[in-house]
Amino acid sequence: MFDRLISLIGSDNLSLIQTKKVLLIGLGGVGSYALESLVRNGFKKITVVDFDKIDITNLNRQLITDSNNIGHSKVIEAILRAKKINPDSLIDGIENKLTIDNINVLLDLDFDYIIDACDDVSIKFKLIENSLHYNYKLISSMGTANKLDPSKLEITTLDKTINDPLARILRKKVKEAKINKKIYVVSSREVPIKNDTLGTANLVPSITGILCVSYIINDILK
Secondary structure: OOHHHHHHHOHHHHHHHHHOEEEEEOOOOOHHHHHHHHHHOOOOEEEEEOOOEOOHHHOOOOOOOOOOOOOOEHHHHHHHHHHHHOOOOEEEEEOOOOOOOOHHHHHOOOOOEEEEOOOOHHHHHHHHHHOOOOOOEEEEEOOOOOOOOHHHEEEEEHHHOOOOHHHHHHHHHHHHOOOOOOOEEEEEOOOOOOOOOOOOOOHHHHHHHHHHHHHHHHHHHO
């Protein structure tokens, strides 16, 4: 199934990709597209984490959802979809809610890469903090709500983000913790649309998830 990919990157690089262990935290608008991209680009050793059930409000932006799986576990539905694409995928699912107290149990499993596609600021910061002590490389999704222009997305470092309220909060926490390492993120330079509530289309989250995987692939191939 990977003939076209092999023609682009070569069979040795595909074999290398297949050895990497990836942790994906969050299976929403960003994470569901990240998982799809991981599987279709040859990654096999994937662990997905999400405690949530599919809600009807998820249908407009989350790839694993449809009108027939409302109320189902996101983790189970994600694994079923991934297995339909590549039955040889070795995907583990964790349906527990991550907290700053239990996250290290997961990180002790020794991942090569982590995609942070969650919306919990405390977990995002804990992943940044723990990246100082573990061997994984982290790519973290910043805010995608109230934005409509995917062309404004970029892979950058946290200190260079603009017009991103979530990134602003994390920058402050990182500065206070005196963390000096480069923290790679996917962020949009688009000015958020003013809104009383957080509105989201699939346009920005979907590309954010794909860019997270692009960061990993290009890091492996460098």
